[in-house]
Amino acid sequence: MNKIARFFEEHVEKMVLVVVGLVCAWLLITRVIFSPNMVEVGDRKLSPSAIDDYIYEEANTLRQGMTGPAAEMEPYEPRLPEFASLMDSAIQDISIDVDTVVAKKSDNKSFAKGVYRIPEIGEVSDVAVNHIRAVAYVPIDEVTAENPYDNADNEPNDLDLVSVEAKFDVEQLYESFSANFFEDVEEIYADPCLAKPVFAAVQLQRQQLTHDGRWSDWQVVPRPRIDHNRQLFDIGEKVEDLPTGGLKVLMLNFGHKQMQIDLL
Numbered sequence: 001m002n003k004i005a006r007f008f009e010e011h012v013e014k015m016v017l018v019v020v021g022l023v024c025a026w027l028l029i030t031r032v033i034f035s036p037n038m039v040e041v042g043d044r045k046l047s048p049s050a051i052d053d054y055i056y057e058e059a060n061t062l063r064q065g066m067t068g069p070a071a072e073m074e075p076y077e078p079r080l081p082e083f084a085s086l087m088d089s090a091i092q093d094i095s096i097d098v099d100t101v102v103a104k105k106s107d108n109k110s111f112a113k114g115v116y117r118i119p120e121i122g123e124v125s126d127v128a129v130n131h132i133r134a135v136a137y138v139p140i141d142e143v144t145a146e147n148p149y150d151n152a153d154n155e156p157n158d159l160d161l162v163s164v165e166a167k168f169d170v171e172q173l174y175e176s177f178s179a180n181f182f183e184d185v186e187e188i189y190a191d192p193c194l195a196k197p198v199f200a201a202v203q204l205q206r207q208q209l210t211h212d213g214r215w216s217d218w219q220v221v222p223r224p225r226i227d228h229n230r231q232l233f234d235i236g237e238k239v240e241d242l243p244t245g246g247l248k249v250l251m252l253n254f255g256h257k258q259m260q261i262d263l264l
Contacts, residue, residue, distance in 0.1 A: 073213035
């Protein structure tokens with residue numbers, strides 16, 4: 001035992017140096033040569049020392065693409081004529097080279113019993129688009145009517161906002177509804193509830209420029225994720241798509257002032 005103790009006493013410094021050397025070698029190999037600090041860029045994993053070289057190569061590639069000759073793209077074909085043809089009258093093929101009978105003007109109003117005329121809706125005008133890039137509180141949870149944006153968990157994140165604004169003649173719309181459902185119908189059929197227009201849907205569509213230079217078909221832009229009524233505002237275009245209770249229930253749901261403000 002004394003020999004073993006003396007051996008350790010005589011060589012303890014060397015043993016410590018060996019252990020420290022092994023630890024240093026392990027740290028050099030695992031933390032420097034094969035560094036665990038890797039960053040995933042695209043489909044590659046790069047060390048901090050290789051990121052600058054990768055960015056430099058990508059920048060050179062982009063610079064060559066910007067300074068080189070522009071790639072020829074197929075010219076954009078306006079789709080306005082196609083859209084206008086869809087809006088043409090359904091009787092455009094009927095000959096108009098016939099004598100027309102002009103009715104005499106009368107001061108007396110004539111009514112069709114139980115039949116309402118479809119009000120003139122009008123068009124939007126002065127459309128303006130703007131783009132804003134900022135930091136916003138993006139909801140983490142799904143925003144619903146039971147869990148509105150004010151109560152949902154959120155986190156700050158970068159966000160690109162595109163605002164679209166247009167003008168609409170609401171006064172003319174009210175006058176048209178009042179005339180077709182109340183003023184210019186027989187008193188027995190005059191309905192003040194129908195004479196007040198109720199907005200039930202606002203639809204925004206866009207086209208996307210694809211990589212091959214073509215414009216995609218028109219796509220409906222969904223309502224934002226923070227809108228807790230976005231499912232309620234998804235109105236079907238057919239009678240069979242109406243919910244239980246039909247049109248009257250929808251008019252009650254959408255008739256509230258705050259609901260109209262949220263929709264528009």
